Amino acid sequence: MPQTLVVIPTYDERENLESIVERVLSLGVGAHVLVVDDDSPDGTGALADALAARRAEVHVLHRSGKRGLGAAYLAGFDWALERGYEAIVEMDADGSHHPEELPRMLELLQGHDLVLGSRWVPGGAVEHWPKRRELLSRGGNLYTRIALGIDVRDSTGGYRVFRASALRGIDLDGVASQGYCFQVDLLWRALQRGLHVIETPIVFTERQHGASKMSGSIVRESLLRVTGWAVRRRLFVTKEALRGRPVPSLRDLSTR
Incomplete structure (x- = not known):
């Protein structure tokens, strides 16, 4: 089993954090946990420090202010790569x-x-979601799949495992997206570089405590960025075709 770090970003997740950390540590896979806390006003950061004091496998990265999910993951990725972890996991705290x-x-x-944990492949599911949110997620993923020409059913999901070498190869310094779009951005960069991607079914359960960080601005950012990437891709393909150069389909770079 590779040396694994589970990166868990937090903002006001005090009610959820201890349970999720204990569940990760009880798996028996030798995983460590990095809590990346954005100065949570509810004391999540202090709880993370207490957990780290009890368990050597738990680490904490404190950041000043609420700076976004994407930035939190990027900080966690940098921390992991600097310390030589071989497998880096994205996992929600809730x-x-x-x-x-x-x-x-x-x-x-x-x-x-x-490896993408996917809600929308056979065997995947969501629990306790309102129909409106399910339709929004399915519709957003369908638009992303068609616009970018990729054979991925759940581009926006946030349960993922990366090889360290994959993260080093996808230009993390150029990632500025947040929310759902952050996940699409990383996937898009991975596929463009010919990395081997697979989806596997997961069950996604709506949080029991706290409030979702989902917002209209996150949806709008994702729509605008995906559209921009799609336009640039089409222009690139057209230019290469005019030059008589074959362009591999990104559908061929993702596997099931």
């Missing part, structure tokens, strides 16, 4: 991602660069 599915995802990483 219990929506089930740690018990992680061993299977780590096994799949043996033959791939990026």
Whole structure:
């Protein structure tokens, strides 16, 4: 099993944090946990420090102010790469991602660069979501798949496992997206670089405590950025075709 770090960004997740950390540590896969806290006013950062004082496998990265999910993950990725972890995991703090599915995802990483936990492939599911939110997620993923020409059913999901070499190869310094769009951005960069990506079904459970960080601005950012990437891709393909150069389909770079 590769040396694994589970990166868990937090903002006001005091009610959820201890449970998710304990579930990760009980898996028996030798994973460490990095809590990246954005100065949570509810005391999440202090709780993370207490957990780290009790367990050597728990680490904490404190950041000043609420600076966004994407920036928190990028800080966590940098921390992991500097310390030589071989597998880096994205996982929500609120219990929506089930740690018990992680061993299977780590096994799949043996033959791939990026493993996507997917709600929208056969066997995947969501629990306790209102129909409106399910339709929004399915519609956003359908638009992304068509616009970018990729064979990925859940581009926006946030339960993922990366090889360290994959993260080093996708130009993290150029990532500025947040929210759902951050996840699409990383996937898009991975596919453009020919990395081996696989989706595996997961069950996503809506949080029991606290409020969702989902907002209209996150949806709008994702729509605008995906459209921009799609236009640039089409222009590139057209230019290469006029020059008589073949362009590989990105559908061929993602596997099931």
